[in-house]
Amino acid sequence: MLVCATALVLGSAPAFAAGDKKTYEDAKSLAKQTYTGALKSCDPLDGNRKDICVADAKAARVRSEAEAEAAYKGTAKAREAASRDIAEANYKAAKERCDDLKGNAEDVCEKEAKAALTRARADAKANRKSVRARDDATKDKMKADYEVAKQKCDAMSGDAKDACTKQAKAQYPH
Known part of the structure; x- marks a missing residue:
């Protein structure tokens, strides 16, 4: 339950102007604090449930930090990097969930996770190219x-x- 709340808190995009260093540092600090709290909620768990909890906490932290950095830098390249980092973290969390499955179900789960990663990477690249094309057109x-x-x-x-x-x-x- 705490992990879900953590994902909601960390999943929201930072709303600050590009170059606002104090707000960026505050967002990073909040991400670290929330991550630490989420990890503590994983302590009573064991086995793969704990691994999933930790992976979800890491993914939430990566999302928060990457979005804060992209907002701080305010560039298409930074947004693309953030999207890639978030996709990688989500992929790792999805793979942990697949570990609970066996046989073909596990194989399908891993293929779905890999496909989601590939789609996210392609979307990040396409978004950067479309921003560049709009800028050129303007x-x-x-x-x-x-x-x-x-x-x-x-x-x-x-x-x-x-x-x-x-x-x-x-x-x-x-």
Whole structure:
């Protein structure tokens, strides 16, 4: 029960501005504290149940720390790395759950865990590429809009043309 609550607490994405170091450090500290508490809740368990509990606690900590770091850095690359780290931790936890099974059921469980990892990696990569494509498209649009504004300014002369050109550069940075 505590592990589920831990996953909910740690699973929520940090809501802070990129570069907010204090909030980032606070999020990391909270992740560590929550992880320590979750590990203590695993102590009375034994065998694979304990292994699953520990793996879930680690996955929750990884999620919290990775999301905090991605939010702190605020880059597509950091978000992709966070997604990969979270996927790896979830994969390890899923594999622990598979250990309780036997025969074909265990094989299927492991294949499902591996497939989920592969999907998560592919999604992380695709998300980064789509962000990059959107950024490139935005730059292309701004450049085109600037060229139109600049052309309109060319019809003017003197101070009016200078003011128009200055405004176009400010409105459409390129």
